[in-house]
Amino acid sequence: MRVLFVAMPLIGHLFPMMPLAETLRERGHEVMLATGGDAATVVRARVPVADVAPPIDYLRAAVRGLGRHPVLAVRSGKGMADARGGAHVFAVTNRPMIEPLLRAAIEFRPQVIVHEPFASAAAIVADRLGVPTILHNIALDNGTVIRRELLALLTGTAVAPPASTLSIAPPSIVRVDGRPLRYTPYRTPGTDTPAFLREPSTRPRILVTRSTMLGDGPDTMLRAIVRAAPYVDADIVIVRPDRKTSRDTALPANIHTTGWIALHEALPHCTAMVNHAGAGSVYAALHAGVPQLATPAPGDRAWNAVSVQRRGAGLSVPARSITAAHLNTLISDPDSRANARAVAAEIAAMPSVNDIADELTHSVGTS
Structure with missing residues (x-):
């Protein structure tokens, strides 16, 4: 055939x-x-x-x-x-x-x-x-x-x-x-997920991803996360940071950065995910049963973010409006965690x- x-x-x-x-x-x-x-x-x-x-x-x-x-x-x-x-x-x-x-x-x-x-x-x-x-x-x-x-x-x-x-x-x-x-995760050829992301963490861990369509210019979502990080009791890992973030020598101590990774290898060891509401990232979090904060934007991104929030599997928050309170809720709310896991079970079936x-x-x- x-x-x-x-x-x-x-x-x-x-x-x-x-x-x-x-x-x-x-x-x-x-x-x-x-x-x-x-x-x-x-x-x-x-x-x-x-x-x-x-x-x-x-x-x-x-x-x-x-x-x-x-x-x-x-x-x-x-x-x-x-x-x-x-x-x-x-x-x-x-x-x-x-x-x-x-x-x-x-x-x-x-x-x-x-x-x-x-x-x-x-x-x-x-x-x-x-x-x-x-x-x-x-x-x-x-x-x-x-x-x-x-x-x-x-x-x-x-x-x-x-x-x-x-x-x-x-x-x-x-x-x-x-x-x-x-939905089946697909590993990008040549992707090498760091060992620490393939292992459990002793602290809550939030994975942050950006759109593959964005260049290296300033990223509103990352600015908000860096601003909120000192007030969040979690390790925050930013995947493919923008140029400003990757060159910042004064990032909060709980922020880490990495290049391309296989999301399905890292997410099972994360407490939550923040993403740009692109379908690929949204599905990765749903598949892993991880609560997510998705940032609405043009195209289908507001629809994706709102759909996740309506299901109770996470939050829909504009990129510039992300606060420490949002991130703390994301890692501590038992209902979001339970709903995210229920969707993961639905996908598995x-x-x-x-x-x-x-x-x-x-x-x-x-x-």
Whole structure:
């Protein structure tokens, strides 16, 4: 069986699909990834990659996509996963993917194309080739709606619906249409998690992560955490600090910094997590059963943060507003801890990537 996986050139969009891609490859199927940018670079050593998309300048894409749509721009700015606004942004980056992706698909001759919602150029290519698609949700928003809105902007003709849809969302947080699929952490190739993070701590430990889309410029969230740290009885570990924090020689004694790590190796030994509300970080904490503080922001980040707070598995706090009181609550509230562990158990009970690989092999093999 030949399977083509398609994702935007963003690590956070590709990584949720990698466990299924690698499982199929390990079973002897031919697998190729079609993506670009950093996403292509970090997985190329493991799986064949077709580079079909340039790196995304998200700010420029947002300006181009939403510049003439002020109402959608406001909705997207609220961060509540507005599908129409997101479609206008990602249509900018999907359009130049269509022809390179078509050429790659013609050469690879896939029997099925698996794509994430924001890479719906894949549905257009699949329709041209008469190949079925599988929609692989990657976040807490509804990928079916995102795909529909994107295709409305990208093509004037009807496109065949996906043969099936996969959903990694825990139903107690948000119900998304599709066959449930257990979220499986993916380790970044070449990542080396320091030994102290793979071991229990004698004190509460808070892990802090930033967006992979941010550069090394000043980070509002980190400034707030550094300011609050002296009043928090916990070790605070900042992953991939910004330039200012990494060069600061007067950080509070309880703050430590590290480079890239495998979150799933460190989180089981942490008391709590602070993150930027990106879906990858949110899922990592939910999978580990660790309470989290997520900072709402444009795109889907407010939706993610609010969804976690509504479930009682953590807090939604604007980055600049984080205080010692928030961090102390995060590490001491038994209800948040219990709810986070309940979601982790819910995720563990969802069908595994092996189950879905079995179903995919059977359905494609008999079609």
